[in-house]
Amino acid sequence: MSHNYTSSSIKVLRGLEAVKKRPGMYIGDTDDGTGLHHMIFEVVDNSIDEALAGFCKSIKVTIHDDRSISVEDDGRGIPVDIHEEEGVSAAEVIMTVLHAGEKDKISVEIALQWNDGFQENIYCFTNNIPQKDGGSHLIGFRSAITRTLNSYMDREGYNKKSKVITTGEDAREGLVAIVSVKISDPKFSSQTKDKLVSSEVKTAVESLMNEKFFSFLLENPKDAKTIVNKVLDAARVREAAKKIREMTRKKSALEIVGLPGKLASCQETNPSLCELYLVEGDSAGGSAKQGRNRKNQAILPLK
Template sequence: QEGSAYKVSGGLHGVGVSCVNALSEHLEVEVYRDGVVHRMAFERGGVKQPLAVVGKHAGETGTMVTFRPDPEIFPEVDFNFQTLATRLRELAYLNPGVTIVLKDERVGADGKLREEVFHAENGLLEYLEHLMIGKTSFSSPIYIRQEVEEESQICEIALQYHDGYNEMLLTFANNIHNTDGGTHGQGFKVALTRTLNAYAKREGLIKEKDPTPSGDDLREGLVAIISVKLPDPTFNNQPKEKLLNPEIEGFVSAALSSALDSWLQEHPAEARKICLKGVVAAQAREAARKARELTRRKTALDSGSMPHKLRDCKTKDIDLAELYLVEGDSAGGSATQGRDVETQAILPLRGKLLNVEKSRIDKLLGNEEIRTLIAALRV
């Protein structure tokens, strides 16, 4: 449709090209349209040649921008081929079917010119395949596309798991890489966690005593790309590091929830592997937390401080010293009055002691009275 290519745009006010123009010694724009060529030229931000028709053209339509950075501002200019190649390859993946040609007309050390052509017929699936190089896949790739024509919104998601632990989540809005994520990334995370946990509980993969996997647990070994296209995007700053449009969170979340739930039901073996990977990650996280707490408690017990409830004796000779355990402060007071201060220590404890023979070590050391007793005995 006429003008449909301009419904979504990475920029809002033309700041990017305006800055390039202001910082260029020379900039020229040629537009090939309606059988003619329009040209306009600038010099250090000012108009050098007004817009004019300069010839006829019967071929394809398009725009060509040529610029030369101002040496007074940039004394040394070195365009990095690899940086440009990485960005253009990214754009090819985000726009399936589009061919992008990068030519470097500078003669290299080998005496040759460099040229690369970028084309991805399968878009994000090819991007996912590229990102999975060197990784052992844990699941087949999942691709989701949702479009709301009346809102001019498109959501594309490609994801796959590998057997590692690192997470890679790339988010794009109108072809711009949002390095800090945003509402599209948040919608993805919420839906992924909710959908996988719901499936795992429904299938009995999470036992009653198991911790519920968190979002971080369920994203271990995940590679995912989220690309949204929308009119009037709002970003946090000019580099567009984070998408802020609130409506996009629900849009992405709904798209992923529905499609992923269907995929899980259609691929039960892979669904089980993915969910159990998250369950194991949650168990490992919980075990690590308990280990940290035990270490902290042990450090506290080893610090040498005596419990405040202990009525200690004067002797330091362990062969002569006696420790009496009594129930409650009331009994502790009476015992303290009738003791031999030289050799008898009194420790009031609250309630019935835990049966340590039948308790796990983390539960044992989590009991305040047991910790008090250990500290008093200095063991």
């Protein structure tokens, strides 16, 4: 390693040179085959774009005996005339120049359904390409679900009646959803497109979801009640589980300091608000338990 660190030490990788030098940053692992698969996906994506634009009805992918792959569609085809800036055919520009493509607007499609399960399953796509790590469209969707349900529950008085505080996890329990956005100039965290980072997509998804989902809840009160009751049940179960964990920790702490198992604990978890009464014998302990305030008074028989 050279001890002289100057501007001459900085090397600039231009064009495809960067891809060749650091392929993992652009196409994924080149050792396990995922890099090759990703390059095929890029070509297939061009055909899918044609189909989404309404110019293509058939896409054919063929794996040949010599292990090569060809992709065909009945769309407009890739332009082959000379690109004015690059001086080569448009087909070569599309396939070999980074960030080359057409520009347009955002469209959002969402499908969702709750079931009797407890697992959250949300699948995100950008231009029909799946993002296993989610991204801005997932963030916008989750935020909208929580905000819209809270607004509806406040409006209809569910929160006051139930006396429980719901969270985003409660709202998404048992939810299966597909969030699909189509955007001409998406930004991803890497060339493998596992996570969408286009900030404008979050706003678009959140705005659409807030408007359409709230309208659905107002127009379908029976379905809305079913959804809200499931969310409230999830919140009650979560709070009950939290209390059980707190009681378990509390009992464990009492065992550590050597307090006997006859202690009748109270519900309050803040020690400064609790009262501990020491009584002589189990008989006195039984009477004290009946007359105590369970909220903050604990009873400990000494014998």
